[in-house]
Amino acid sequence: MKQELIDCHERIKEYIHHTPIMESGHIEHFLGNDLYFKCENFQRAGAFKxxxxxxxxxxxxxxxxxxxxxxxxxxxxxxxxxxxxxxxxxxxxxxxxxxxxxxxxxxxxxxxxxxxxxxxxxxxxxxxxxxxxxxxxxxxIHASNDINVILGQGTSAKELLESQPDLDVIIVSVGGGGLLAGTILAAQNFGKPGIEVYGGEPLEADDAYRSVESGVIQCNSSTNTIADGLRTQLGDVTFPIIKEGVKQIIRVRENEIVSSMRVIWERMKIIVEPSSAVALAVLIKERPLFEGKKVGIILSGGNVDLDNLPFDN
Amino acid sequence: MKQELIDCHERIKEYIHHTPIMESGHIEHFLGNDLYFKCENFQRAGAFKxxxxxxxxxxxxxxxxxxxxxxxxxxxxxxxxxxxxxxxxxxxxxxxxxxxxxxxxxxxxxxxxxxxxxxxxxxxxxxxxxxxxxxxxxxxIHASNDINVILGQGTSAKELLESQPDLDVIIVSVGGGGLLAGTILAAQNFGKPGIEVYGGEPLEADDAYRSVESGVIQCNSSTNTIADGLRTQLGDVTFPIIKEGVKQIIRVRENEIVSSMRVIWERMKIIVEPSSAVALAVLIKERPLFEGKKVGIILSGGNVDLDNLPFDN
CATH class of the missing domain: 3.40.50.1100 (Rossmann fold)
Structure with a gap:
């Protein structure tokens, strides 16, 4: 898929933003990781999509x-x-x-x-x-279960790896799985040997976790999560790529999503939506797993309704 | 003051962030200006200070x-x-x-x-x-009325002008006047001939406007503004620099501050405090003044209390 990703990136380049990569001294200090945030919240239309x-x-x-x-x-x-x-x-x-x-x-x-x-x-x-x-x-055109969509989403991780080729880990959130599948393909082709890709998923919509565990695509019977971008499910194009390539899918609770979102807003001064915060929530929750590792996090998007924020309490 | 600004910048360089400059296609399209935002909200401790x-x-x-x-x-x-x-x-x-x-x-x-x-x-x-x-x-150490503080604040505009040397206008908010005075000094020494510096001030704490109008430092009898960074007053060091160098001080209403803050949050996906939004509010309010001009805006800071945001209505 290396050439396909290169061609795809070349093809879409003039229509998308090459999004910045941010660091946060505060969060790095707190977690002890070398940490790079790929800011798809600054992408056109506010998300990697x-x-x-x-x-x-x-x-x-x-x-x-x-x-x-x-x-x-x-x-x-x-x-x-x-x-x-x-x-x-x-x-x-x-x-x-x-x-x-x-x-x-x-x-x-x-x-x-x-x-x-x-x-x-x-x-x-x-x-x-x-x-x-x-x-x-x-x-x-399906939002995730389409190889051309998956390749497009993979260009975010490709850009991240071109800037930080020695990442040990990339964490992304998983809803329909387009970003996760694309990130896996990019990591396999542009990452260093042994690079690991983790998926972060709300416990309240954990179809991807259950699908990978069982080996068969699972549905969500309810999707009661604030991470509204992650309520969708894997499909027959995304699932095989994820099943084969993901290191692990880690589930996080709603309060973990909100507090990780708050950390990003307060410390990094950028607006991310709850779905974006899931990836950092994974890193905070499972700190020992990532000890000493150089980690990339893709912040998937920044579209929130300012009249309905989850912080007021 | 050119050499003083250069020396100051050299002196503080390793302790501060060289903050990014952002553009926004949306806001540019809406206003018709070529627009550059200097993001001091990403500065250490969250502000140019x-x-x-x-x-x-x-x-x-x-x-x-x-x-x-x-x-x-x-x-x-x-x-x-x-x-x-x-x-x-x-x-x-x-x-x-x-x-x-x-x-x-x-x-x-x-x-x-x-x-x-x-x-x-x-x-x-x-x-x-x-x-x-x-x-x-x-x-x-006074927060604004100190020439060493003023010179330090001026390095933000210096960085902005090093990246965009042909700016016609820079707009900054004014509270104690340290940022405005520093920006004036930087514009005089690193801007193109004829570059204009505007100050933006809340109508509810318009001491700088009245001071420049009257030629004598004025006080605020009340400071009922959401822009809590701008409730302070000019002093005997900042005032002479501002009086001599500012093109105009423009006052904006509270609702104009909040809606300009909202535009920045929604369109640029970055967190700025109300004081930062005052500068954009000036540009939106007095559009004809800036027609066809290349404008730089210094976003002064990004420290907000997420439990008390002004958007809920």
């Missing part, structure tokens, strides 16, 4: 592009696909429950995406989506 | 340093002086009202400062401070 969305659209034929792209999401991938499509002059449809929060709708509209409403059920979402595909010929 | 505090201590004799430094402040300068003193192995006393918020006390303690309590009145503050000076021989 812009990388995969851009790559997926760029891999379509002219014929396909002329008919547009479609996805169902009310999160960061919806915004990213809308913005990537806008930049590439491609029509973009986003299927979204009619009760989706105003801020999420608005973000998609701001980027020029067309919202197609559905009922807030899986069945309605898929029916509306399929109907739109029949009607418009738009190409469906 | 670390620059001046470090320079002031470094200018003391060994004899003076051995007896320590003292200031009265419950804000960013207290933290900065405590941290600068710690790094230079100098004892630091901070006179603070006994009812100062826990977070502010804690920040000083974390940096190894010794808190000396006083009653929450100007008279008590000065009495306690003078008593401590008599007892310990510590050197008093």
């Amino acid at each position: 812009m990388r995969g969305a851009t790559n997926a659209i760029l891999q379509l034929s002219d014929e396909q592009r002329s008919k547009g792209v479609i996805t169902h999401s009310s999160g960061n991938f919806a915004q990213a696909l809308a913005l990537a499509a806008k930049k590439l002059n491609v029509k973009c449809y986003i299927v979204m429950p009619h009760d989706a929060p105003y801020v999420k709708r608005n973000a998609v509209l701001m980027y020029g995406g067309e919202i197609v409403e559905c009922a807030p059920t899986m069945e309605s979402r898929e029916r509306v989506c399929n109907h739109m595909i029949e009607e418009t010929g738009a190409t469906f | 670390m620059r001046g505090a470090t320079n002031a201590i470094l200018q003391l004799s060994d004899e003076q340093r051995s007896k320590g430094v003292i200031t009265h402040s419950s804000g960013n300068f207290a933290q900065a002086l405590a941290l600068a003193a710690k790094k230079l192995n100098v004892k630091c006393y901070i006179v603070m009202p006994h009812d100062a918020p826990y977070v502010k006390r804690n920040a000083v303690l974390m940096y190894g400062g010794e808190i000396v309590e006083c009653a929450p009145t100007m008279e008590s503050r000065e009495r306690v401070c003078n008593h401590m000076i008599e007892e310990t021989g510590a050197t008093f």
Whole structure:
């Protein structure tokens, strides 16, 4: 996959930000690790998703592009696909429950995406989506379970490793698994021998942990987590890559997510969403595992609703 | 003052962060300006104050340093002086009202400062401070009205101009005036001919505006502003520099401060305190003044209490 990652990075380069890598003396001092944060919260549309969305659209034929792209999401991938499509002059449809929060709708509209409403059920979402595909010929792009999306997400770890080639460990959060799978591919091809990739997951939506443990893709029966980007599940493209390549998936509690988010806000003065904080929560929770190691953390995104922050208590 | 600024910068370099300069496509697009944000919120101790505090201590004799430094402040300068003193192995006393918020006390303690309590009145503050000076021989360092502090604060604009030498305008917020005076000195010596420096001030604590208008230092009878770093007043060292060098001081309302702070948080994904947001609020409020100009904004600091944010409404 080395050449595929190089080609992908070359392809998307002009449409994405080469995000900065930050360090924090405070957090390093507290944890005793040499620590590098890859700041995808500064990525266009506020999350790493812009990388995969851009790559997926760029891999379509002219014929396909002329008919547009479609996805169902009310999160960061919806915004990213809308913005990537806008930049590439491609029509973009986003299927979204009619009760989706105003801020999420608005973000998609701001980027020029067309919202197609559905009922807030899986069945309605898929029916509306399929109907739109029949009607418009738009190409469906999955938020994570698509090799072109995975390769795009992997370019974040590729950039991190180009700057810090001797990392011992990279920790990323896992929802649909696109970022984790992409990071594994990047680590295998650009990391030093023996580099380990860990996934961080909310205990409240631990399908990836259970999938890796059991060897079979598991579902979440509930997803009661503040890390709203991590409520999705692995798929048949992400799972094999993760199962083979992940060192371990570590689960963290809601209060651990919030307090790690608070540490990042207070000490690093940057805004990250709860999903981003999961990776640092893993490092704080399982400190002995990472002792003496040089660690990279990918901060996945920074889209939060400032009117609904989890700190007030 | 050119050589003094160069010497100062050289002197403090190893103790401070060379802070990054950020851009925001969103905000630029909205305002139509070429815009550069100097991120002192990423400075050590979370604000530009670390620059001046470090320079002031470094200018003391060994004899003076051995007896320590003292200031009265419950804000960013207290933290900065405590941290600068710690790094230079100098004892630091901070006179603070006994009812100062826990977070502010804690920040000083974390940096190894010794808190000396006083009653929450100007008279008590000065009495306690003078008593401590008599007892310990510590050197008093003023948060703004001190040429060594001013020179230190000016190194932020110096760094900004070294990266963007053709700025037409720099906007900074004004409280005690150390940052504004330092920025004026830096602009005069490192900016292009005709570069203009604007001060931004809360309407609720507009002593600098009234001082410049009247030609005489004015006081604030009340300081009911969310920009808690800007409640202080000009002094006899800062005022002459500001009076002579500032293009204009522009006052902004509380709601303008909060909404400009929100824009920075949401669009740039960085945490700035209300005082920082005042500079952008000026640009938004007086857009025609800055039309077609290349503008630098110094984001002064990022110390906020996450339990008391102004957004919830």
